[in-house]
Amino acid sequence: MAASVLDSCVDGIPEGLPDFTTDAYRSAYSRINAIVIEGEQEAHDNYMAIGTLLPDEAEPLAQLARMELRHMKGFQSCARNLSVEPDMPFAQTFFAPLHANFQAALADNRVATCLVIQALMIEAFAIAAYHIYIPVADPFARRITEAVVKDEYTHLNYGQAWLKAHFEECRDEIEVANKVNLPIIRSMLEQVADDAAVLHMGKEDLIEDFLIAYQEALADVGFTTRDLARLGAAALAG
Amino acid sequence: MFGLIGHSSSFADARVKARQLGYDAFADGDLDVWCTAPPQLVESVSITSLTGATIEGSYIDSCFVPEMLSRFKTAKRKVLNAMELAQKTGLQITALGGFTSIIFENFNLLREQQVRATTLDWSRFTTGNTHTAWVIARQVELNAPTLGIDLGKARVAVVGATGDIGSAVCRWMAESIRVAELLLVARQQGPLEELRDSLAGSSRILPLDLALAEADVVVWVASLPKTLTIDEATLRKPCLMVDGGYPKNLDSRFSHPDIHVLKGGIVEFHTDIGWQMMEAADMERPQRQLFACFAEAMLLEFEGWHTNFSWGRNNITLEAMERIGAASRRHGFQPLALSPQSTVHSLVA
Numbered sequence: 001m002a003a004s005v006l007d008s009c010v011d012g013i014p015e016g017l018p019d020f021t022t023d024a025y026r027s028a029y030s031r032i033n034a035i036v037i038e039g040e041q042e043a044h045d046n047y048m049a050i051g052t053l054l055p056d057e058a059e060p061l062a063q064l065a066r067m068e069l070r071h072m073k074g075f076q077s078c079a080r081n082l083s084v085e086p087d088m089p090f091a092q093t094f095f096a097p098l099h100a101n102f103q104a105a106l107a108d109n110r111v112a113t114c115l116v117i118q119a120l121m122i123e124a125f126a127i128a129a130y131h132i133y134i135p136v137a138d139p140f141a142r143r144i145t146e147a148v149v150k151d152e153y154t155h156l157n158y159g160q161a162w163l164k165a166h167f168e169e170c171r172d173e174i175e176v177a178n179k180v181n182l183p184i185i186r187s188m189l190e191q192v193a194d195d196a197a198v199l200h201m202g203k204e205d206l207i208e209d210f211l212i213a214y215q216e217a218l219a220d221v222g223f224t225t226r227d228l229a230r231l232g233a234a235a236l237a238g
Numbered sequence: 239m240f241g242l243i244g245h246s247s248s249f250a251d252a253r254v255k256a257r258q259l260g261y262d263a264f265a266d267g268d269l270d271v272w273c274t275a276p277p278q279l280v281e282s283v284s285i286t287s288l289t290g291a292t293i294e295g296s297y298i299d300s301c302f303v304p305e306m307l308s309r310f311k312t313a314k315r316k317v318l319n320a321m322e323l324a325q326k327t328g329l330q331i332t333a334l335g336g337f338t339s340i341i342f343e344n345f346n347l348l349r350e351q352q353v354r355a356t357t358l359d360w361s362r363f364t365t366g367n368t369h370t371a372w373v374i375a376r377q378v379e380l381n382a383p384t385l386g387i388d389l390g391k392a393r394v395a396v397v398g399a400t401g402d403i404g405s406a407v408c409r410w411m412a413e414s415i416r417v418a419e420l421l422l423v424a425r426q427q428g429p430l431e432e433l434r435d436s437l438a439g440s441s442r443i444l445p446l447d448l449a450l451a452e453a454d455v456v457v458w459v460a461s462l463p464k465t466l467t468i469d470e471a472t473l474r475k476p477c478l479m480v481d482g483g484y485p486k487n488l489d490s491r492f493s494h495p496d497i498h499v500l501k502g503g504i505v506e507f508h509t510d511i512g513w514q515m516m517e518a519a520d521m522e523r524p525q526r527q528l529f530a531c532f533a534e535a536m537l538l539e540f541e542g543w544h545t546n547f548s549w550g551r552n553n554i555t556l557e558a559m560e561r562i563g564a565a566s567r568r569h570g571f572q573p574l575a576l577s578p579q580s581t582v583h584s585l586v587a
Contacts, residue, residue: 131354204312207274215276225279233263236271
């Protein structure tokens with residue numbers, strides 16, 4: 001009925017696959033791929049660190065950490081496949097603010113904050129990015145990424161399960177961790193937007209998909225639907 | 239559990255509603271912010287039928303606003319993400335309200351069944367168009383006589399005749415009400431000719447201005463171009479205009495006392511629903527009035543018909559309309575009627 005008002009896309013992201021061989025693509029890929037590699041490395045280190053705070057959980061957390069290292073190697077092979085050198089210094093700078101907040105929480109034994117940063121935020125960020133990347137990835141990276149996505153859902157559930165079990169005592173801490181760290185995630189998404197666009201990944205899609213995954217995790221942990229919009233808004237306001 | 243997927247009627251309204259709900263970051267955000275906002279389950283209600291049965295359901299705001307229609311990918315994403323949320327929430331039958339079903343149909347979202355890790359189950363969704371078509375048809379049937387219009391002798395124009403709702407209304411007018419003549423108006427000639435040839439009774443294809451000049455009743459089920467102007471002097475008097483399009487903006491175009499505009503596809507429930515969501519939809523009695531497409535999801539839940547009762551294009555049969563209409567009456571929904579002042583004036587005049 002309203003066909004005349006339904007115009008074509010104006011978000012600047014073309015339909016279809018990008019040309020994986022151009023300099024522009026390879027340059028953007030060197031940063032995006034590095035972020036992914038660094039993200040998996042950070043995830044490994046973070047799960048091992050959380051294991052020191054939760055000695056009873058150390059073994060399953062170590063298993064998760066090993067899985068993250070496998071993912072990292074997979075993504076390193078994606079860069080080799082395209083003959084791209086990942087820009088690791090860029091990626092380390094990219095993660096620095098979140099890394100610092102995680103380390104501060106770790107030093108203070110704030111388990112809930114560590115889990116919010118790693119098991120909810122970083123995992124939701126990764127899942128959103130991987131889902132949006134898969135349809136526009138090169139065939140090699142697509143296979144690797146599809147396998148990783150399946151694993152990522154397992155970790156997210158792990159973090160949720162612990163926070164859910166301890167919801168009442170750590171509710172306030174989760175809210176604080178959300179308020180402090182969600183704007184950082186938002187700014188990370190902003191920083192990556194131009195390079196992501198070269199890979200045909202839209203910024204709007206990245207932010208909305210991240211918020212969907214993140215709010216879903218928060219709902220499972222125990223927040224009400226009214227809380228979710230309020231908590232997620234910390235990312236929108238950025 | 240039934241579900242309703244809706245959205246605000248404009249960006250300005252959406253911001254006001256967000257402020258009322260205490261979502262200041264949404265209220266302060268610009269359109270780009272809303273384009274990245276995920277769907278929100280904003281309200282859960284329980285409602286009780288005339289039969290005494292009680293059901294529960296939820297309203298999901300897709301965070302879509304009509305200003306996003308020019309952003310193809312955004313509009314598509316809003317609809318699919320809201321549907322995914324409905325399914326993941328465990329809602330068994332969810333109506334696609336406002337622009338949601340229009341976007342679904344026009345962008346052919348049947349091709350987009352996979353949303354991240356969720357495979358959308360189409361049987362959990364309904365456009366609600368069967369109930370909407372039945373309600374519009376009944377609104378004509380019940381209100382035309384109050385203006386002194388004898389439907390057996392009347393010409394009824396249907397603007398948007400070849401659409402899902404329009405074609406169903408045409409069939410009902412031709413076969414159940416048996417109006418004197420149907421005047422068919424739509425953009426595409428091919429589907430119009432097919433429709434005319436499939437209808438029992440007398441019908442003619444006309445351009446809009448000629449159809450309006452001859453019609454005693456006009457059913458609008460197309461969105462109107464903002465630039466469209468209608469000369470009231472050329473219209474028959476009295477004339478019943480049923481505004482079944484979305485958004486409902488027809489009443490602002492007519493001022494003559496014998497042109498009676500009725501909001502089409504709206505029902506009134508027998509008791510207050512106790513929700514906030516219809517206040518944003520410009521209903522006069524937001525506690526009782528709602529879109530017929532939403533009511534269809536409630537009816538399917540009351541009846542335990544967990545199926546996509548209305549789906550695809552031009553699949554609405556008279557039997558399905560009668561069936562949903564009977565359920566509508568049984569559970570306490572009434573098609574919205576003209577206000578009494580409106581009909582008194584016409585009969586006196």
